[in-house]
Amino acid sequence: MQMIGSDFDGTIVQRKTISTKTREQIEAFRKRGNQFVIVSGRTVAKMKEGLKKYEADFYDAIIACNGAAILDGNLNWIEEQTMDEETVKMLLRDLAAYAPVADGGRAVSFALQDGQGMPILPDNVQAFRNGPYVDVVKRGVSKAAALRKLTGRYEVERLFTIGDGLNDIPLLDCAKDSYSFAHCPDEVKAHAHTIHTKIEDVLEDILHIQS
Template identity: 25%
Template sequence: MKEQGVIFFDIDGTLLNHDKELPSSSKKAIFKLKEAGHIVAIATGRAPFMFEDLRKELGIDTYVSYNGQYVVLNGEVLYTNPLNIPALEELTKVALNNDHPVVFMDHEDMKANVPEHNYINESIETLKIDRFPTHDPLYYKGRDLYQTLLFCPEGTEQQYENGFDAFDFVRWHPVSVDILPKGGSKAIGIKKIVDQLGITSERQYAFGDGLNDIEMLTTVTNSVAMGNAEDKVKAVAKHVTKSVEDDGIVHGLKMVGLL
């Protein structure tokens, strides 16, 4: 057997295609990796409850969720990095005045600060998950939150970026951005896992396609951008594979010598 490696996969646009389906070729490849003794992990901006079915289907119990803010190794929580609640409370007040709703998210659930809004419907529906945020404007009180969704059109997030330096803002949809703790990223979450596992950088791999994958693809030695990734994402990766729709996972694993 080759020396054990650890491979981190983003979900949307990497493991899952545009229709939020897992190509059969990708599923077979992941099981081949596991049979060969490698560790297969997920690194996503999603909440843990948004990909529970996928973890079960693939038999994965190590993951970086919330873009690095909630990290689990072998089914046990390894690292958390919650949001600054007083700053979030202030941001929420500004957002409400702008008719920009927010959704508060912890490791178990998500709650909107307004009863309903078209922006929330439009963006959450694209995830094709079986859960939708219910209304609880005080959900941020007395609990750790690892990410908040701010719903605002492209270009309007600038005022929040300028006014709230406790956070990073990463757009994932034309009307929604992720609010993360300043400096938080998938790369930090991955480092927590690989340090614990003691796996050398030469045996670390990462696949991604989105803007929130840039830090991960920049820092992981064997980085692979999907063919459907944006150009700025491809530019930082060591390798560029085919599109997720065109057996990109299998092709990329062959490129880096794992299949």
């Protein structure tokens, strides 16, 4: 069995839509007995919102929170990696001294200038740049680490990865067949095996490799 691990925003979703051709290509890949995994920096709640908004039902598993959460094709939890309570309290306390922002629900966000506040991060956590955000997760957690768990679980013979952002670099590094796009930052493209213009070209390439 083969598997595609793909970022969502800016990758599967391009120009604020998922094209009909993209949907057909993913389904063609899955009908050959393979698995398609969405790998996102979004929280689980935001991921579910995105799936509903874009009517995306073409996945066999979801990796969210930059690898801290793994869900199956029915959105049941497979695994979660959480930071310990003391570390979370410390981060909230120390970052609040820079620029507090009130936010409802379980999530908490802060507005910081580039690099501001980063030196205070303890050794047991790590940060990923995610567009205008910085996502902080437990050390050892990443999109790549979570995807490797799924490849082991399902005995995947060949892995393809697709990404467009700085937080996708570990994802691109974990597969020999990795793809990014011409419009992406050079730092991201340097970690991809193949560069294409759009997602349909990437998926066409993967389907051709299989044929």
